Amino acid sequence: MNILTSRVTRAVAVLAMTASLTACGLPRSGPNKKEIFAGSVMEQGDSFVVSVNDRVNAITAINQELGFSTAFQNAGVIGSDTISPGDVLSLTIWENVDDGLLAGQGANATVLSEVQVDGAGFIFVPYAGRIKAAGNSPEAIRRIITEKLDAQTPDPQVMVARAAGDGATVTITGKISGQGVYPIERPTRRLTAMLAHAGGLAVEPDVAQVKVIRGSKSGSVWFQDLYDNPKYDIPLRDGDRILVEADPRTYTALGATGGQSVISFETRNLSALEAIAQVGGLQTNSADPTGVFVFRNEPEEIARQVLGRDDITGTQRLIYVLDLTQPNGLFLARDFLIRDGDTLYVTEAPFVQWQKTLGAITGVTASANQLSNVASN
Template sequence: MVNVTQSVADLLAKMQERPLSVAFGGGRKLSSSRIGVGDIVTVTIWEASQNGLFSSGENQQGAAQIPQQPVSEDGTIVVPYAGVIRVVGHTPQEVKGQIEEKLKGMAVEPQVLVNVVMNNSNTVTVTGEVAKSGLIPLLPGGNRLMEVIATAGGPRMESHQLAVQITRGSRSETIPMEKLISDPRENIYVQSNDVITLIRQPRSFTVFGASMVNASVQFDESELYLNQALAKVGGLNDDRANARGVFVYRREPVGLVRKMVPTAQPMHADGTVNVIYQIDLKEPSGFFILKGFKVNNRDLVYIANSSLAEIRKFSTLISTTVSPVVQGAAVAANVNDLSN
């Protein structure tokens, strides 16, 4: 259990606002012009003489077009007379230099053009609630996340119902679609082999206890604060609620919890800890904390009953138990009076 002070609320807000560029270790674009395994490559060679190595009776221009070939699993292509050329990780300009160097002394002042006609390795996968799932080739100048989603035809439903999940290697991060639209920091450059999934994920929280309404409430806001969440259910019940007992239940990463409780240990296989946040509205700062405490998807909010409410329950129980006995005694007395 963590008592929420202003410093705790500030810490939570800071951790929850971490942009994708920080989560993935940088928002820089990476070059997608480097050749990878599976790319389809063509090589054209010109010579300064019509009687050069690559000239023939049908080709009097001193140029030769090497047929298209895929980059092999070991990262190479084959060029006649130049042999096996390692191309993976190199740009077409760098491969051009390699081939020209190997043809020196055999071809007459060779000039080479290397072209990637199918960029199969520098792609991202877009799937989920988009108009057209599939592989999206990356442009040499780099593609941002929103550009890739737009290339896939855009989302198939309203943005407030969607979350965007990015998987890069063994790591995944998920943000609301509205957050991606509204915050330029989240529109990061994608990288080769990223998997981008649009997930239908209506967000909700549950409230029970001494509130005006006990319910599971869906919300569309990209950022919902606890004061807004309580307002959606009519606030606290004045006759029953304990203003010192507003609790929010959720799981948090152990790294975050240790900033508040240094001895915290993981409780689940994913490294999370069960946390109960307590907010005291009797404190002057309590309502300011409500305005800064964000509600997460699937949060559970519980409003405790006041001690007076428990006394009233007990009194009601006693009165409902005693009343039939008293009424019965009164009836019996009346019967005795009549018989006398």
């Protein structure tokens, strides 16, 4: 009878300890599936929990597209010898008379060696007046001056050359092998040629973005699109600033994964399956493959389509569920695209928490036995 009583007492004690440990909470990596589902709108929560299927994948498969506006694409190619404000020109003017407008007594040529282009882009030439120089080539300026002098002196001959100044230049910074200021020359009048002239990229081409800032306007493009879509290989302009950077998008991995941190995108279009692999996969001794969740703030338009409701207003909290144990689970995960700011969370398998409970009970029982032995001695 005493043995039976002892066994019953021990069973009651184990149950009591189990309840106590469950109540006080054991260490874990985050919420379990039941707790996540409890936060859904169906359970009076504020999030929509959606199982991923082919329809959901089709609606949410939004790729980040970049590209230059028509203003950038339609800009004409400028010459390598285009004059800019601040340049200094050298002008030589020959007159076909002994006593010309500009030449001194006994000379038929006049040299204006330092004619600077002002901030508005103009120069002043005696008897020709104010000439628009910036944006023109030396040849175009020569023709303008010749036409203006032709009415005042017979058959004038004009030669124009840049005496000082860099002409049209661009600035290249960021993930590029050779940062610096580069002149726009005949071989480097377009974006791809200028990038190559600067030494090429210092980042993986698959995740490289190229941004061009022109005055108050800017545009960005994926580096690969410069070659896939020639229209994005835009002509450059004086003063353009070119920034090359890696894809700034990130997602957060938490739970029973191989790594928990903020992860940068390694490919332009990143699937859930690739995102899991990127952090080392699922933890084989703790992860629940039926509980792979993606937390996302979804825009109103997409949320309406996913949920099949037209009464949704504003951005919605959606929790997408992937079950990798389903026959097509891996295919669905392969086709589900991760977006910037997503949180990828993998729950622990139920038996993991049970193991922790048993381990805690075993540890408590062992400690109690040791204390009992010490007391009896």
